Amino acid sequence: MRAVTIRDEELVVEEHPDPVPGKGEVLVRVRAAGLNGADMHQRRGLYPAPPGWPQDIPGMELAGEVAALGEGVERFAEGDRVMAIIGGGAQAELAVAHERLFMPVPEPLDWPAAGGLAEVFVTAHDALFTQAGLGPGDRLLVHGGAGGVGTAAIQLARATGARVTATVRREELRDAVSQLGAEVIAPEGFAEHGPFDLILELVGAGNLPENLASLATDGRIAVIGVGAGAKGELNMLALMGKRARVFGSTMRLRPLEDKALLARRLEQQVLPLFDSGELRVPIAATFPLEQAAAAYERFEAGGKLGKIVLVVQ
Amino acid sequence: MRAVTIRDEELVVEEHPDPVPGKGEVLVRVRAAGLNGADMHQRRGLYPAPPGWPQDIPGMELAGEVAALGEGVERFAEGDRVMAIIGGGAQAELAVAHERLFMPVPEPLDWPAAGGLAEVFVTAHDALFTQAGLGPGDRLLVHGGAGGVGTAAIQLARATGARVTATVRREELRDAVSQLGAEVIAPEGFAEHGPFDLILELVGAGNLPENLASLATDGRIAVIGVGAGAKGELNMLALMGKRARVFGSTMRLRPLEDKALLARRLEQQVLPLFDSGELRVPIAATFPLEQAAAAYERFEAGGKLGKIVLVVQ
Numbered sequence: 001m002r003a004v005t006i007r008d009e010e011l012v013v014e015e016h017p018d019p020v021p022g023k024g025e026v027l028v029r030v031r032a033a034g035l036n037g038a039d040m041h042q043r044r045g046l047y048p049a050p051p052g053w054p055q056d057i058p059g060m061e062l063a064g065e066v067a068a069l070g071e072g073v074e075r076f077a078e079g080d081r082v083m084a085i086i087g088g089g090a091q092a093e094l095a096v097a098h099e100r101l102f103m104p105v106p107e108p109l110d111w112p113a114a115g116g117l118a119e120v121f122v123t124a125h126d127a128l129f130t131q132a133g134l135g136p137g138d139r140l141l142v143h144g145g146a147g148g149v150g151t152a153a154i155q156l157a158r159a160t161g162a163r164v165t166a167t168v169r170r171e172e173l174r175d176a177v178s179q180l181g182a183e184v185i186a187p188e189g190f191a192e193h194g195p196f197d198l199i200l201e202l203v204g205a206g207n208l209p210e211n212l213a214s215l216a217t218d219g220r221i222a223v224i225g226v227g228a229g230a231k232g233e234l235n236m237l238a239l240m241g242k243r244a245r246v247f248g249s250t251m252r253l254r255p256l257e258d259k260a261l262l263a264r265r266l267e268q269q270v271l272p273l274f275d276s277g278e279l280r281v282p283i284a285a286t287f288p289l290e291q292a293a294a295a296y297e298r299f300e301a302g303g304k305l306g307k308i309v310l311v312v313q
Numbered sequence: 314m315r316a317v318t319i320r321d322e323e324l325v326v327e328e329h330p331d332p333v334p335g336k337g338e339v340l341v342r343v344r345a346a347g348l349n350g351a352d353m354h355q356r357r358g359l360y361p362a363p364p365g366w367p368q369d370i371p372g373m374e375l376a377g378e379v380a381a382l383g384e385g386v387e388r389f390a391e392g393d394r395v396m397a398i399i400g401g402g403a404q405a406e407l408a409v410a411h412e413r414l415f416m417p418v419p420e421p422l423d424w425p426a427a428g429g430l431a432e433v434f435v436t437a438h439d440a441l442f443t444q445a446g447l448g449p450g451d452r453l454l455v456h457g458g459a460g461g462v463g464t465a466a467i468q469l470a471r472a473t474g475a476r477v478t479a480t481v482r483r484e485e486l487r488d489a490v491s492q493l494g495a496e497v498i499a500p501e502g503f504a505e506h507g508p509f510d511l512i513l514e515l516v517g518a519g520n521l522p523e524n525l526a527s528l529a530t531d532g533r534i535a536v537i538g539v540g541a542g543a544k545g546e547l548n549m550l551a552l553m554g555k556r557a558r559v560f561g562s563t564m565r566l567r568p569l570e571d572k573a574l575l576a577r578r579l580e581q582q583v584l585p586l587f588d589s590g591e592l593r594v595p596i597a598a599t600f601p602l603e604q605a606a607a608a609y610e611r612f613e614a615g616g617k618l619g620k621i622v623l624v625v626q
Contacts, residue, residue, distance in 0.1 A: 205549045217566075223549045230550035236518045236536045237543035239561030246559045248552030253530075 003057045003092030004292040004310070006043055011293040016057065019089075019096040021070035026099045028082060030064040032115025032286075033090040035299045035308045036148070037225060038252055042088075043296065049088030050253060059090025060252060063105055063114030064312075073099045081105035085118045085251060085259055091292060091310055100260035103267050106274035113281040116148065116307035117274075119251060121281075122262050124153035124200075125270055127222040127249055129160075132198050136161030139216070141190065144202035145182055146173040148307045149224055151282045153200050154182045159273055165193050167203075170303045176282075177305070190214070204228025208246075212238050223248040282306025288313065316370045316405030317605040317623070319356055324606040329370065332402075332409040334383035339412045341395060343377040345428025345599075346403040348612045348621045349461070350538060351565055355401075356609065362401030363566060372403025373565060376418055376427030377625075386412045394418035398431045398564060398572055404605060404623055413573035416580050419587035426594040429461070429620035430587075434594075435575050436564055437466035437513075438583055440535040442473075444560060445511050449474030452529070454503065457515035458495055459486040461620045462537055464595045466513050467495045472586055478506050480516075483616045489595075490618070503527070517541025521559075525551050536561040595619025601626065 005014040021027040039058045041047035049055050063083035066076045076082060082102040089095050105114040128134040140157045144150045145166025157164045158181035166182035167190050168174045178184040185193055187203075194214030201207060202225040211221050212235060219242055234246070251259070273279040284304035287295035289312045299308045318327040334340040352371045354360035362368050376396035379389045389395060395415040402408050418427040441447040453470045457463045458479025470477045471494035479495035480503050481487045491497040498506055500516075507527030514520060515538040524534050525548060532555055547559065564572070586592040597617035600608035602625045612621045 201549075205547070208547065208549070223552055226549045226553070231546055231548050233544055234518070234521065234547040234559070235544050236514075236521070236539045236561060239536055239559070240539070240563050241561070241566065243562050243567075244560065246547070246552070247557065248549055248554070249556050250553050253554065254556075 001093040002289065003089070004059065004289065006056050006058060009044055011043065011296060013290050013292060016092065018094055021068055021096050023071045024073060024098050025070040025096050026066055026073055026076055026082070026102055027068040027070075027094060027096050028062065028064040029067040030062045030090065030093055030095050030312050032064070032111040032312065033059045033062040033310045034116030034119060034148070035295060035310065036060055036119050037227060040296065040300055053087035054089035057089040057092050059088065059092065061085050061115065061119040062090035062095055063111055063117070064095070067094065075099045076102060081114070083114045083118050084263065085122055087252065091289065093289070093312055098256060098260070101256070101263055103263050103271065106271050108277060109274060109281070112283050112286045112309040112311060115311070116283060116309040117281045118266070120148040120152040120307065121156070121270055122266055123149050123224060123249070123251055124156055125266060126262055127200060127224055128153060128156060128198070129269075130265065131247060131249060132220045132222050134160060134162055134198055138162045138197040139195065140164045141194070141196040141199045141214070142166040142182065142202065143187070143200065143207055144225065145177045145184060146170065146305050147202060150202055151177070151180055151306050154180045155279050156270065158182075159278055165196070173303065173305050195219070198222065200224065201226070205230050205232030208232030208234060212242070212244065215242055215244050217242050219244045221246045284308055286311045314406040315602065316402070317372065317602065319369050319371060322357055324356065324609060326603050326605060329405065331407055334381055334409050336384045337386060337411050338383040338409050339379055339386055339389055339395070339415060340381040340407060340409050341375065341377040342380040343375045343403065343406055343408055343625050345377070345424040345625065346372045346375040346623045347429030347432060347461070348608060348623065349373055349432050350540060353609065353613055366400035367402035370402040370405050372401065372405065372408075374398050374428065374432040375403035375408055376424055376430070377408070380407065388412045389415060394427070396427045396431050397576065398435055400565065404602065406602070406625055411569060411573070414569070414576055416576050416584065419584050421590060422587060422594070425596050425599045425622040425624060428624070429596060429622040430594045431579070432564060433461035433465040433620065434469070434583055435579055436537060436562070437462050437469055438579060439575055440513060440537055440562055441466060441469060441511070442582075443578065444562065445533045445535050447473060447475055447511055451475045451510040452508065453477045454507070454509040454512045454527070455479040455495065455515065456500070456513065456520055457538065458490045458497060459483065459618050460515060463515055464490070464493055464619050467493045468592050469583065471495075472591055478509070486616065486618050508532070511535065513537065514539070518543050518545030521545030521547060525555070525557065528555055528557050530555050532557045534559045597621055599624050
């Protein structure tokens with residue numbers, strides 16, 4: 001099979017041996033594989049894949065057709081449309097993973113949407129609901145509303161009846177983000193729009209003091225992305241006075257059982273909203289697998305609405 | 314009645330009108346009232362009592378005998394031994410509060426122990442269990458193990474089967490703290506004793522970077538006291554990598570319904586362990602009400618094991 005391959009921080013597309021499904025595993029003919037911030041770090045050698053996954057083939061999410069079943073697989077049959085978060089190796093013509101990681105692709109979704117769904121919707125759903133307990137009427141602020149996790153979070157929060165404000169740096173993207181259901185504001189002076197019950201931080205630690213200042217009592221700050229800076233000052237007296245919580249999360253390093261549980265939750269609580277058309281996966285651009293380097297470049301340039309997805313013919 | 318009174322940051326004992334119990338309220342003849350860090354701040358004008366409570370009479374916890382019942386009180390009868398966390402006014406001969414705030418005093422406890430129990434055990438129980446979900450086998454680090462909340466937390470965690478390490482600055486107090494069930498260490502280099510699933514921070518924000526470094530995956534940092542400094546640097550990338558949580562808490566500013574709920578939880582889950590003798594309230598010193606100023610001085614001097622309590626004859 002051909003696969004995107006990291007060679008000395010460069011991306012090339014090379015021939016690799018076809019993976020073989022073991023017991024309980026599914027072999028998937030990949031049709032689309034979304035890009036994520038972690039791929040950028042991995043390419044630079046800063047974020048290796050967890051043990052047991054391909055180390056030189058990037059890619060944490062995919063959608064495709066089941067091509068072969070390992071021993072004892074029960075959930076899927078050959079030809080089924082499936083998607084998953086995996087530990088690595090998604091940006092390839094074939095990928096293999098345990099059947100419990102896969103979810104069925106909702107019927108209305110095309111391949112790019114399915115290939116760019118899992119990581120951002122699982123991340124947003126886990127942070128907003130499982131970890132932060134967002135409920136109807138809660139006031140959510142999303143820092144970085146135009147990106148993959150941002151657009152997913154805004155839609156999920158709106159579908160739950162929360163009130164959503166989102167910061168978007170690029171003026172030309174603000175209309176599109178507000179059409180997802182958020183009140184869209186510039187990052188500067190965002191705290192004036194508070195108080196917020198939950199702040200989803202997708203930008204950087206520099207917002208931390210102002211985040212805390214604009215938080216309501218019992219408020220929560222969920223840190224999912226810190227591309228613009230990792231270290232910030234925390235005023236613990238303010239944290240105590242508001243009985244606030246700051247927590248961080250990543251998907252990739254979680255064990256198989258966690259990832260499988262997250263997939264079950266998404267099937268139960270989120271995928272029906274794709275069937276009904278209430279949720280969608282905004283796609284900024286697609287690139288063929290062979291143009292992975294250009295796709296990564298586009299991802300790093302920023303200023304996009306939604307996902308960059310590699311597609312495999 | 315006579316009551317400790319704050320006059321220009323000085324503590325005097327003055328005559329005040331006797332409080333009168335309203336509907337659902339209980340009048341208590343105070344026998345003991347513990348001192349807490351918040352009293353020190355209040356005395357300096359930095360931490361006013363919440364609205365509806367005496368503003369010039371300090372005191373957030375008390376134990377005593379029910380002296381009179383307001384209309385509709387059902388939980389108690391005159392003469393009952395009761396204790397509570399209240400919003401202010403505990404350091405007096407009489408105090409009044411809603412009956413739902415009061416708990417019965419466990420039979421083995423004398424007045425100083427009962428008067429110094431509520432604030433620290435409710436604070437520790439809420440932080441360790443309700444907020445951080447401490448369970449058997451979890452590794453807990455308590456920063457500041459010799460103080461009121463520290464000694465309560467160590468005992469509660471041990472009673473649950475958690476493994477407890479505690480930092481104690483003063484060498485002369487370490488033996489006594491280890492007798493409560495903790496492995497006692499010096500604050501310097503504490504991270505070498507990790508990883509910890511939960512860190513209870515009772516000292517200051519300066520520990521924050523090393524706390525995060527010594528935290529296990531899915532670990533939590535509960536911030537309850539920051540006397541040694543409120544601001545610290547938070548590495549949000551490390552927070553994400555460990556999927557860690559930092560949260561702060563205070564008791565005083567919580568609404569009546571919260572305080573009542575905390576009292577019910579303590580009755581259910583903690584007070585039986587005082588009946589059985591498994592838990593105790595370490596008392597560093599008692600002072601008569603008239604010597605409140607000396608008691609506060611002793612509190613601020615630090616280096617004590619357990620509580621400073623005012624007693625009323």
